Every structure is written in C-alpha cells, then in structure tokens.
Amino acid sequence: MSQSVDAAGTWTTVIGGELLEIPATIEGIRATLSPERAAEFDRVVARTHASKLPQVLADWALPAEALAEEDEVIARLKAGDHSDSVSQDDLGDGGGEAR
Structure with a gap:
C-alpha cells in the first residue's frame, strides 16, 4: 500500500484507483469500529509488538475492499502474472525510500 501520513492523523492511500483518507491514530481507527470490533481491536493492539504496530494499525484502518x-494482487503474482509490476531494480536510486 502506497501511503503518506499528514499532521491531522490520517493516511492517504489509493484504493480501487481512488484517493482515500483513512485514520492513522489508534483513537481514529477505534472510532470507526463497532463496539464489538473495538474491543477486539483493543485486545490485538495491546498484544502487538511495537515493531509490527504500524502494519496492524493499517490493516484495521483499511476498508475491506482494500484488503480484497x-x-x-497477491494471487495474481503467485500465479505468475507480473503485469503492472515494477522491478525494484527499475526504481533506480532512492526508489526504495518511499512507498
């Protein structure tokens, strides 16, 4: 997922070809969840190692269509279809700095 984070606490990403802002704070993500999902979110976040927290938060913040x-994409790549892919070697200097 290509993303940027703004000072207001949102991630900006492209999903289905459209620019979308999603919450980038624990409080913001939690506010979008039902009470049952919020309780599960709290349990997961409490057990998550700090090094994995950004990915866990992104997974919870993204809408279901983004995960689908x-x-x-993963299924397509596993099947050997690499169309619309760019080799890391083709990114050039500094290409791995921002996603």
Missing part, C-alpha cells in the same frame, strides 16, 4: 484488492 491486496489479496487479488
């Missing part, structure tokens, strides 16, 4: 889109 990621699953489709």
